[in-house]
Amino acid sequence: MASTQxxxxxxxxxxxxxPAGFPTRQQVMDFITESDTPAGKREIxxxxxxxxxxxxxLKALLKDMADEGLLDIGPARAFHKMxxxxxxxxxxxxxVDDTTLIATPERWEAEGQPAPRIRVVERGKRGAxxxxxxxxxxxxxxxxxxxxxxxxxxxxxxxxxxxxxEEMADGKLWLRPVDKRIRKDTPISDIGTAKxxxxxxxxxxxxxxxxxxxxxxxxxxxFAPRSFSLIAIHKHGIPHVFPEAVEEEAxxxxxxxxxxxxxxxxxxxxxxxxxxxxxxxxxDAVWAAPDEDPANEGGYKAIVxxxxxxxxxxxxxxxxxxxxxxxxxxxxxxxxxxMLPHQLSSDMCSLRAxxxxxxxxxHLVIDAQxxxxxxxxxxxxxxxxxxxxxxxxxxxxxxxxxxxxLEPALKPLWACWALLRKAREKRDPLALDLPERRVVLDExxxxxxxxxxxxxxxxxxxxxxxxAANVAAAKALEAKKAPVMYRVHETPGRDKLVALKEYLxxxxxxxxxxxxxxPSTFNQLIKKVGESEEKEQIMTQILRSQTQAYYAxxxxxxxxxxxxxxxxxxxxxxxxxxLLVHRALVGAYDLELPAPKDKAxxxxxxxxxxxxxxxxxxxxxxxxxxxxxxxxxxxxxDRYVAAFLSAHVGEVVKARITGVQNFGFFATVEGLGGxxxxxxxxxxxxxxxxxxxxxxxxxVESGDGYTVGQRLELRLAEADPINGALRFELPDNPAPxxxxxxxxRTRPKIHRGRPTNIRHIGSSRGKHKKR
Numbered sequence: 001m002a003s004t005q006x007x008x009x010x011x012x013x014x015x016x017x018x019p020a021g022f023p024t025r026q027q028v029m030d031f032i033t034e035s036d037t038p039a040g041k042r043e044i045x046x047x048x049x050x051x052x053x054x055x056x057x058l059k060a061l062l063k064d065m066a067d068e069g070l071l072d073i074g075p076a077r078a079f080h081k082m083x084x085x086x087x088x089x090x091x092x093x094x095x096v097d098d099t100t101l102i103a104t105p106e107r108w109e110a111e112g113q114p115a116p117r118i119r120v121v122e123r124g125k126r127g128a129x130x131x132x133x134x135x136x137x138x139x140x141x142x143x144x145x146x147x148x149x150x151x152x153x154x155x156x157x158x159x160x161x162x163x164x165x166e167e168m169a170d171g172k173l174w175l176r177p178v179d180k181r182i183r184k185d186t187p188i189s190d191i192g193t194a195k196x197x198x199x200x201x202x203x204x205x206x207x208x209x210x211x212x213x214x215x216x217x218x219x220x221x222x223f224a225p226r227s228f229s230l231i232a233i234h235k236h237g238i239p240h241v242f243p244e245a246v247e248e249e250a251x252x253x254x255x256x257x258x259x260x261x262x263x264x265x266x267x268x269x270x271x272x273x274x275x276x277x278x279x280x281x282x283x284d285a286v287w288a289a290p291d292e293d294p295a296n297e298g299g300y301k302a303i304v305x306x307x308x309x310x311x312x313x314x315x316x317x318x319x320x321x322x323x324x325x326x327x328x329x330x331x332x333x334x335x336x337x338x339m340l341p342h343q344l345s346s347d348m349c350s351l352r353a354x355x356x357x358x359x360x361x362x363h364l365v366i367d368a369q370x371x372x373x374x375x376x377x378x379x380x381x382x383x384x385x386x387x388x389x390x391x392x393x394x395x396x397x398x399x400x401x402x403x404x405x406l407e408p409a410l411k412p413l414w415a416c417w418a419l420l421r422k423a424r425e426k427r428d429p430l431a432l433d434l435p436e437r438r439v440v441l442d443e444x445x446x447x448x449x450x451x452x453x454x455x456x457x458x459x460x461x462x463x464x465x466x467x468a469a470n471v472a473a474a475k476a477l478e479a480k481k482a483p484v485m486y487r488v489h490e491t492p493g494r495d496k497l498v499a500l501k502e503y504l505x506x507x508x509x510x511x512x513x514x515x516x517x518x519p520s521t522f523n524q525l526i527k528k529v530g531e532s533e534e535k536e537q538i539m540t541q542i543l544r545s546q547t548q549a550y551y552a553x554x555x556x557x558x559x560x561x562x563x564x565x566x567x568x569x570x571x572x573x574x575x576x577x578x579l580l581v582h583r584a585l586v587g588a589y590d591l592e593l594p595a596p597k598d599k600a601x602x603x604x605x606x607x608x609x610x611x612x613x614x615x616x617x618x619x620x621x622x623x624x625x626x627x628x629x630x631x632x633x634x635x636x637x638d639r640y641v642a643a644f645l646s647a648h649v650g651e652v653v654k655a656r657i658t659g660v661q662n663f664g665f666f667a668t669v670e671g672l673g674g675x676x677x678x679x680x681x682x683x684x685x686x687x688x689x690x691x692x693x694x695x696x697x698x699x700v701e702s703g704d705g706y707t708v709g710q711r712l713e714l715r716l717a718e719a720d721p722i723n724g725a726l727r728f729e730l731p732d733n734p735a736p737x738x739x740x741x742x743x744x745r746t747r748p749k750i751h752r753g754r755p756t757n758i759r760h761i762g763s764s765r766g767k768h769k770k771r
Contacts, residue, residue: 022057023048025617085116085139091148093120093133094182096208101129103137103148107624118146129153130211132161132204161186161202161213162234164222164722165194175202175213178222178231178723190214199227201234222722226445228639229332231722232632239326240337246322250341252600253312253319254348258358259593264380266361270409271305271382273351274462277389280336281329282351283307283573285384286465287409288416291365298368300416304469305382307349308358309572310582311593313340314601315608324618327625329574332636333439333447339574349573353387360582362469362569366416370423375472379591385409390458397457413461420464430519430546430560431526432539437673439640447644450637450672466570467561473569473581474555480588483607483615485580487568489549489558491517496545502693503541506707507534519562537709540658550623551577553615576622580615583607638724641674645726646719652731657710660697662690665706667714667728676726678706678714683730 023031023044031047041062045055091103101120118139122129129135129150137148163175165188173188173196186204189212194200199222202213219230233240242250266287273285288302313319323339330337338345351357361380365373386405388396395401396410403410435452442448470487477484492500494513501511509528515521522542529535546560551568558566569585572578586592587606595603611618659666664679680688680697687700696707706712714728 022050022054025061028061085118085146088136088138088151090154091118091120091135091137091139093129093135094179095184096211101208103135106134107627116146118148120148120150122150130204130207161204162231163200163202163213165191165196165198165200165215167196175200176722179235186211186213188213188215192216192218194218197221199231223643224445226334228636228643228721229335231639232332232636233330233337235635236628236632238330238337238628238632239322242322242341243318246318247341247343249318249600250343252598253317254343256312256596256598256601258356258381260356260381262379262593263358264361264378266303266305266359266380267356267383269303269382270385270405271303272393272405272409272413273353273384273387274390274393274458275387277391281338281345281349281573282384282387283309283349284462284466284570285351285359285382286413286462288412290412290415293365296365296367296373299373300366300412300419302364302366302416302465302468304362304364304465304570305351305359305380306362306469306570306578306582307351307573308360308379308582309340309344309349309579310360310586310605311358311379312344312349313579314603314605315583315611316602319344323576323579324621327576327622328629330629330632332633333640334441334445339576345573351382351384351387353384356381356383360585362472364468364472366419366468368419370419370421370426372423372468372472375476377473377476377585377589377591379586379593390456390462391454394456394458414457417461417464420468421460424464424467427562428518428520428523429562431523432543434536434539434543437637437641439637447640450641450644452671467563467566470567470569471563471565473585474565474567477567477581477584477588478565482584482588483553483612484555484565484567484584485551485553485577485615485619486555487549487558487566487577488552488554488556489560489566490547490556491559492545492547496547499693500541500545503695503708504538506694506696507538509538519560533711534709537656541708548627551619551626552623553619576618576625580607580611580618583611635724638674639721641669641672642719642724642726643721645669645672645674645716646721649716649719652713652715655712655714655728657706657708657712660690660695660706660708665697667712669716669726670711674724674726676716676718676728678728678730 027048028044031044041055041059044050044062045058050058085105090106092106093101093103095102095117097119101122103118103120104115105118119142120129120135120137134154135148135150136152136154137150139146139148141147161175161177162179163177163186166174166176166185168174173191174185175188176185178199186202188202189205192215194215199219200215201217201219202215204211205214206212219227219234221227222231232238269287271285271287273282275282283306285305286302287305288300291299291301293299313323319340326337326339329339329345340349348357351359359380359382361378361382363376363378365375367373386409388403388405392401392403393410396403396406397414433455438451438453440448440451474484474486497511497513497517501513504511504525507529509525511525525542526535526539529538549558549560555565557564567581568575568578569581570578572582583606592604592606654670655667656670657665658668658675662680664677664681664683666675666677668675683697683699686702686704689698689700690696691698694707696705698705713731715731716726717729718725718727720726
């Protein structure tokens, strides 16, 4: 009773009474979020009645949460409707406007909307915060923007200021940022041994408005091979160097015996791995054959064999901690940042042809209608017959290339896939066939071309086998009432559906909001469009209307695939979620193998108690890591595209409008990608209406319009490989041919805000403000 009274006294403004005892991470975040006053360690300790050693443990917990970036509300509650920011969130200070610090949310997931620039209101002595600092802050909407009231300064992330050293005409050195969010260069106060043109890490020093940079690390030539990936790695704080203890443990783990006598021996089967031609690791292989059971006439048996990573990476080990910290492998055009050390990811856990490998095998029985009748899982030993590129497997099936495995392996795989495809068509999952860019580099790391990846039957075949295995893994664990790390993709929210309806109306396409929304609903829309010029842009808009998939122990289904239960099982080399699913299967189906003799390796390979207790928190963490990797990969490709186009500045290119805002429109070069801005200020003195619903700018006098999806010719005015930015102009605007435009520090200050030649229609002013 006394403990409850303490809690009530500590948080009078809160309706909920927190239970006594040491709080969980979620309880701490709930307290911070719901508190109307800044909640520090003392207030939290009082609220939960903590004393003595519990206070010390609380201090350690808060430091861990700050270091891990978990003091944000999390992916499911990170943002309010219409692009708002949480009441309490983690911000990173990125800029200074005169003496006011500017911050942006550390996590920003509102698709198609730029991260808000939030003014930081410092209390007490000014200058305690500077660029690069991370803060936990309360936020409030004020006028046309947001204010942040710092609650606590958090531990600095590995990222400081990342940029390129530039020398001005007056001899002064400035740090040019690689982050598009940072709009100002920073004067360099301490260059160290760096020189003009170097890519460097720098520490912000001084107080606003006299912020300067002290160079701490020289990363080298920003245009050298791999530098674009290096920029992304440092900018996003992606762990890329394995600690010595982790490398040593990987060597020990890679030497564990396979226990052939205790594994199901599948080495006699012609199992094949079919992967991209440039794949760095091979974690899945497939096999199929007609089912000899008369009760399943016309059906097939199939095996999806996945590298048995859980055998090598065990709960509580140094390898496990590092894999969880990374969450996934990150794939750049020129290198891979693997989740696991190379001794495992590229060797013992990679299913190499002709070598015995430990595998987790998913055995499927498929009937003549393509329905999976039954499944089972086993720990197996396999010997892959061949590792084939998608193109080679397809050429063999099409009769364009000889292959010894055509009859014993490939033809049965394709015949079984024909059944799986039947079931897929009946399910009618979301079918958005959007092009995917592939950057092609030469042996020196220079970009040769940017090509669209060809979509072959071989790609869809492997995709359908993997989906079948993923569904089987989820259902197998559900059958045992075991924990599942689900891959969740929720139904689109009403706000996005309303926006899609308004967009489709501009094409005279009706979209009823009252209907039950299924993937087939969108597929029917795409069929209506047919092969018109608008098809790709409408598919892009449908994609933007979807929610973002994430990992969680609570099953909400997978909307896009039209599946009730779905988990990732097929890529444990590169995704931590899959590793957890493997561990759960080991425990649920009693697949544990003898404990290692080397005491440096933990005994068990099934889920630990910590795994059980932290499924929700780990799901949030690895979902964040996945988004971090996607953003880093996308930005790196944009930098390569800008580097490729920098030799074509001044030329007229064919482009397509990808986005329209009140300040201009964004366009991408056809066949290459890479978004660039056409500022409305370059469109002449004419006034334009901004139609938000129709995603268009409309000229008042001329009637000229610029809308999403429109194809047109533009002059490339600037291509900046450092931050991946492009800038275009209309062809009749004179633009210099040659190198990217230099910055002129003698130019008058540009006043930001709505351009004078813009009027806004399509939404209320308040709605527009919040977007």
